[in-house]
Amino acid sequence: MPIELTDEQQAFVAAIRDFCARECGTRAQRDALTNDGADPHSEQLNRQLAELGWLGVAFREENGGLGGSTVDMCLFLEETQRGLAPISGIGPTWIVGAAFEKFGTPAQRQAVIGGIVEGRSQAIAMSEPEAGSDVGALACRAERVDGGWRINGQKTWISNGPWCHHILLVARSDAGGAKHEGLTMFDVEVPTDGVEIRPIRTMGGKEQADVYFTDAFLPDDAVVGQVDGAWTQLMAGLNTERLILGAMMLGRAQRAFDDTLAYVKQRKQFGRPIGSFQALKHRLADMALELECARLLTYDVAQRVDADPTGMLARESSMVKLKTTELAKHVALEGMQMMGGYGYATEYDMERHVRDTVVSTIYGGTSEIQRDIIGKTLGL
Structure with missing residues (x-):
């Protein structure tokens, strides 16, 4: 370690x-x-x-x-x-739990975090058909009404949507200011009248969903944190979110490497294990090196967060997310290549590694967005 x-x-x-x-x-x-x-x-x-x-x-x-x-x-x-x-489902669930731990009321924390501890999954709803990487462009509207809020709009690519118990919704509560202003977090219990969840079939399974809000009523005590303060609250959670996603992909990258290494040691061609050929040996050596670098980076940032839980580590946490997800994808694809047809067969785990790692460079902020964030911290 x-x-x-x-x-x-x-x-x-x-x-x-x-x-x-x-x-x-x-x-x-x-x-x-x-x-x-x-x-x-x-x-x-x-x-x-x-x-x-x-x-x-x-x-x-x-x-x-x-x-x-x-x-x-x-x-x-x-x-x-x-x-x-x-x-x-653990990644989105813990991301939601971290937000409630920071900004939720005691009753909200008891319901959401208490549910997590008991084994229930939660979801966060930010992305929309016209607002993905550009979160500030979201249009799902929260309108003040007597005793609460009326929600209308659509969210998409909501992880855990098909089986979640609560949704942490980010909606536009005020359209009069800058695009990053006027956003509010809400706790949406599932089921709630006016909330429809439709699973999306993907190459990874049925873990994503579209969520439709049609005159859904949320009481005043459903607000999480400050009204119109969601952007600041989202920024405060980036360290945890990116470490969660990074640690998960670090583990998957290691497993894809372990499976590849085991295969090339026992698979023989031309009278000897294929791992003994320099073309594969050197690629495995490079992957082992990159895994160690990624692990050092991930746990270094985790230790920094423990040392200063309120500190903002935008560059470092983005580096973790970028490095681990790109590495996991690379190792899985290399593993499939080295295993040949067996790596493509559903009989083996490698094809699942590929499906699960490729998408990791998209969710939670794409690799392009992470690079942009890192570039900005360099004054670019």
Whole structure:
């Protein structure tokens, strides 16, 4: 590991690895949990993790969590992804939970974070048909009415939408100012009248959804944080969001590498293991190097967040997200190439690695957006 783990953290990592090996260590087990791979998230396995208390590692004790550090959070995410635990919903769920921990009322934290700790998934709704990377362009409207707010509009590409219990909605509450002003966060319980969720079929499964709001009423106490203050609140959560996504893809990149390495050691052509040929050996050496660099970067930033939880690490967190997701995609594609036809076959995990990693460079801020952010911090 790139950091010196405490005895407790080492035991935590060992316990996660043992759990994954025991509960989802074989393809047959994972298929049974995911409807033969069609569902990327298993509520059953998620509840088992909740019973162990691990889903609370990212949250404070007063909110029902374990009070773990950011490093602890990253360890859990890396190890569960490396172990192929089918809990794809954990990333958006913890991102939502972090927002409620910072800005939610006690009642909201009890409902949302309490639900997470018990194994329920949550979703965040920002993207719209005409507002993806440009979040400030969103048009879903929140209009003040007697006793609350009326919501109208559409959200799209909402991760966890098909199975979430709460949606953290970002809507335009005031259209009179600059585009990053007049945005408000709302807690939307599922189901709510006037809210329709339609799953989107993708190459990764049915984890995305369109969400339609048609005169949906939300009471005043559904506001999360400050009215018209969502942009500032979103910016305050970027460190955590990018570390969550980065740690997950770090784990998946490591698993794709592990699977590739195991294959090239046992697959023989021309009388010897294909991994002994320089063309493959050097590519694996480069990937091992890049994995170590990505791990060092990820945990360095996690330690910085632990040292100063209120600090803004826009450049560093964007680097984590960019490096880990691009690396995961690269390793998975290289693994497929080295495995040949077997890497393309659904009998093996490599094709799933490809499907799950390619999209990681899109969600949570595309690689192009991350590079733009990093460039701005350089004065460009």
